[in-house]
Amino acid sequence: MHLQTFVIEDNPTIRENLIGTLEELTCVKVMGTSATEDDALRWIEKHRSEWDVLIVDLFLKQGSGMHVAQCVKRARPNQKIVVFSNYINSSVRKRCAQLGVDAVFDKSTEIDALVDYCAHQCFRVAQTQAA
Structure with a gap:
């Protein structure tokens, strides 16, 4: 069981460290990454129902993470x-919070948080799949 995750982060060092940490310490599986709003x-849109978590930085190479959060239409x-x-x-x-961001x-x-x-999301997904 994996928590399918997409990371939107323009700093390559932070992105790689974040991915390594989350994949090592949790059930996160990073499906892909983006450094820009448009690519994200x-x-x-192409993978509407395939992801469980989007991790979004606010300031990107192009565009804004806030705008990404505003535009996302959840399929599930x-x-x-x-x-x-x-x-x-x-x-x-x-x-x-106004845009519906979960955390x-x-x-x-x-x-660490x-x-x-x-x-916790890994646990939640595992409980859902077991039910």
Whole structure:
């Protein structure tokens, strides 16, 4: 059982470290990545029902992670959108909540919380599949 995940992050070092950490410590399987809004939206449209979690940075090489979160139409009710960024404050958290983002984590202080969130989602998916 894997948590099918797509990572939208423009910094290659952060992207690779994040993928390595999540795949090592949780059941996350990264299906693909994107550094731009346009590429991310194309991938999401093509794979509408195949992903479980989107991990989105706010500032991308082109476009905005906030706009990605706004544009995503979930094909299944259990799909989760997670923002993972260095630019988290109360107004960003509020805007993400308004857009239906499921969780928001600060890259500099909340990596452990993101890992815990993904581990919990792994458990949730396993429970759903067992039922």
